[in-house]
Amino acid sequence: MLTAGCLGIGLLLPATPAMAHDSEDLAATTSFSEDFDSLSGSLGPSVHETHIPKTTLxxxxTAPTGWTVANDASMGAKGKSEWRGWTFATPSxxxxxxxGQGREDFAKGSGVVAVADNDEWDDGNNPGEQLFASTLTSPSVAVTGGSTVHVNFDSNYRQTGPQVAALEVSFxxxxxERLFEYSTAVLGDQVYLQDRTxxxxxxxxxxxxxxxxxWVIEKATNDWYWAVDNISVDxxxxxxxxxxxxxxxPQPSDVPDGISSRKVLFIDFDGVRFDKLTEYATPNIDALAAKGQMGVGYMQDNALGPTVSGHGHANLLSGVWVDKHRSPDNNFANPNIEAYPDVLTRLEQVDPGFSTFSTADWKPLNDHLILRPDVxxxxxxxxxxxTDEQSVADALEVLGTRNPDAMVVYLHNGDATGHSYTAESPQYKTTIEKLDAQVGELVAAIxxxxxxxxxxWLILASTDHGFTGYGHGGDQHLTRMIWTLASGGDVPVSGTATRxxxxxxxxxxxxxxxxxxxxPEWGLEGVPIGTASTDPFDTLAGSLGDVxxxxxxxxxxGGWTKQTPNDWQIDEQTPDxxxxxxxxxxxMDGExxxxxxxxQGRGSFVRARDVIAVADPDEWNDKGNPTASGARFDSTLYSPWQDVRPGGTVDVSFLQHYRQITAGVPQHAEVIAEYDDGTSQVLWSRDGVxxxxxxxxxxxxxxxxTAPAGDVSKVRIGWRLSDGANNGYWAVDAPEIRADAPDPAIAPVITSSLTDGAILRGRADVSMTVAGEGLQAFHAQxxxxxxxxxxxxxxxxxxxxTDSLTLPAVDFSTLADGEYTFVFSAKATSGLRGELxxxxxxDNSRPGLDLTLADGRVGLVATDAVGIRRVAANLYxxxxxxxxxxxxxxSASTAIGATEWTGxxxxxxxxxxxxxxVRAAVTDLSGNTRTVTSTVTVP
Structure with a gap:
């Protein structure tokens, strides 16, 4: 009986390519075959697989005649009976x-197949930390000394570490002796070699x-499986x-020469937390940030997809969110990556002359997300x-000997250490500081x-997810917190992220x-780092306060505020x-x-960024339960008024994240276009009932x-959430409103007798003059x-x-001092309007003036809230x-202008x-005068 060999034994023979044979070649001779179908009549019902009907045999x-299964004695009766060591089952x-784990992909297997499934074995009957170790041994097969035979079989294999699988031979x-071995050391982690002959x-x-x-599987826990069928020795x-x-x-030496003097290195870290980068010694990352910018952003929560590596790396590489690239987990069951390919493949599509290179150990990244770079x-x-060491070494070779344009270097060990020891462990600190040293090696090579x-060179870095405790995948703040680093190129140098x-x-x-x-047809959803915001909400970034x-x-x-952007308004009907x-x-900040x-899904509003507008009656109700006494949330956010012509088009776009949690509760939301003629239009609405x-x-x-055709000149957009209770929320961001405004070339054009900043006192005529056709009405206010x-x-x-309107002898002396605005408007019969x-x-107040006489001099201090024109002194x-x-x-010709003068x-x-x-006088800019006198005796 064969036993498992040690890991130190080398492979007996190197793998060789399959050889094709046509019908004229010498026919292969089969000395042994086994398809396990002789066991069809011996199949029984499930024991621990309780969700499989007992009627299913x-x-x-029991192995076929001559075959043996040897399990490690420590396995005993642990784990699910159906998968305790090598067993035999129908593919179905x-x-x-x-x-969803590829078992169903074994299309080459039929009838009965041999299965070693430590993943399912570990899922029941309390195996605990027990390792799975089992060997399926064939009967003796007659061979001829000195010949070469070929062991042929169909295989469906998946692994993560520490599972080891091997084919052995004994003469x-x-x-x-081992013929070949599957293991993390040989293949890497997360390897899917399925439905192969x-x-x-x-x-x-x-x-x-x-x-x-x-056929050996050993050192396995919950690490997946191996199934084989249709074995023959030929x-x-x-x-x-x-x-x-x-x-x-391919190897580093295969990287072709590139075409650009502008180059990119993206270091794709797995599971590296931002707060730990700020806490630990990371001088190389810090130096890059100082030459560019680095800061926190956030990935989505489980409303869009769990915070796992598959879609985290897809977000990074494709430039679109998970609902577009459709890689919501690590199984990649229905990806849309061909429509939204990784950045290296995108470059190759734009110009195959670009030299592109990637290195990674996580096989799903290479199999599903990084499609077709040069190497x-x-x-x-x-x-x-x-493997991180290997990736860095290969990247250093490329940087030292080749001419790449774009490189992706994936570093895995942050994630591996976090899973093994938590992100708060000393081991995680050691790993992060090692990763920083590797960054230093790459920078030095550049x-x-x-x-x-x-x-x-532009150096970019980010991570696919954070960590909470030993894991990730949930909605927690520390799991969703990701970071970006951009250094070099055209990235503005600020140290910390500007957005x-x-x-x-x-x-x-x-x-x-x-x-x-x-x-634009690519549908990318990100922006180049350093792009300035045009979102009006983001003007409030410096005004956010604490809880x-x-x-x-x-x-x-971040923080929050009730302050609105310029010219935005909130009609607040929500009780205090x-x-x-x-x-x-x-x-508020989205986080x-x-x-x-x-x-509750708030963390998935990731197309929004920086400052967003939020109406959240669910959270509002969490203090004192105001809805229990009949209070309701009712609030409308209004955009600024803007020009529109009668019958003109009004286009509205924004990002939103809207939820009604419970059916039947009368939460109501609507987007409204309001016009200055008192009419309105509902553009969108939702109702819980x-x-x-x-x-x-x-x-x-x-x-x-379309705006109404009547007496319309202005439009604004309102977002109203009413009848809100403990039932939902609404968030919006990046609003854009575009309206067909009157053509300024034919709209009335207004000038005024007043100039901007004019200072007025007493009585004065005020007039407006209008140029235009079909003038219908003038107004001044x-x-x-x-x-x-x-x-x-x-x-x-x-x-x-006439073409003018005059307000005669306006008595400004009756008005309080201060700033005012004249609004002059004119309307044409076409509906076009002009406004100035x-x-x-x-300023009706006289200036102040203090006079002093001493030592043969006249000293003066003049003051005025608006400004001083002239100061003078004469002797009487x-x-x-x-x-x-x-x-x-x-000077009589040049005004002083300042609000205080001393001389x-x-x-x-x-x-x-x-x-x-001595008589002294001061005149202010509006013409108000003050005179003071004092006597002086000359001895």
């Missing part, structure tokens, strides 16, 4: 054990007469068969630490390139740096109850919102409508600084007979009746003894 632990019975009862040549030693074959390889071990693939290296090794002075850069920004940043024009009623937030969660942060529409209550439970996740939306009309200062003319706003200052007789001499003055002049020389009067 599908498995047996095996596939029913658990779907004439001697110790077994394999051929393994075996050289028979001289004098040997028999051999036994053994003189030749089976037609279409392939070697067991995959071809080693794609699959690293294999005993551990992620080892700087040492012979052509470095002529190249412009919340997202995973989807990596690909467009790389493309832009390489001079690729991003085609009031909410619990303290985790780090990097509940959680202050959510009392009507508020503006401030998401961390208010995790697990009529529409039931809804979750419209992370959606770009757009509407188009004065407003205070807070927008209140001044009833006494207005004018209106219908069907004017002129800011003015009313004792009766202050006769001007004797001018003492001094400021003076000496008294005239040669004055006769006696008493004199």
């Amino acid at each position: 599908g498995w047996t632990s 019975f095996w596939a029913a054990a658990q779907g 004439d009862g001697a110790a077994p 394999l051929t393994q040549p075996v050289t028979v030693p001289a004098g040997a007469t028999s051999m036994k074959l053994g 003189s030749e390889p089976r037609a279409g068969a392939e070697p067991p071990l995959p071809d080693p693939g 794609k290296i699959q690293q294999t090794g005993a551990s992620p630490a080892a 700087e040492a390139r012979e052509a470095a002075s002529d190249e412009d 919340q850069w997202r995973q989807v920004d990596i690909a467009p940043t790389a493309l832009a740096h390489l001079g690729v024009d991003i085609d 009031v009623d909410e619990a303290a937030k985790p780090s990097f969660s 109850l509940g959680v202050a942060e959510y009392r009507g529409w508020s503006f 401030f919102w998401a961390t208010s209550e995790e697990g 009529t529409d039931g439970a809804l979750f419209e996740i992370n959606q770009p939306v757009a509407f188009s409508t 004065l407003y205070t600084a807070d927008g209140t009309q001044v009833p006494s200062v207005k004018g209106y003319q219908w069907e004017p007979s 706003k002129v800011k003015v200052v009313v 007789d004792a009766a202050n009746a006769k001007l004797l001499k001018a003492i001094g003055s400021t 003076g002049w000496a008294l005239p020389n040669g004055l006769a003894s006696g008493t004199y009067t």
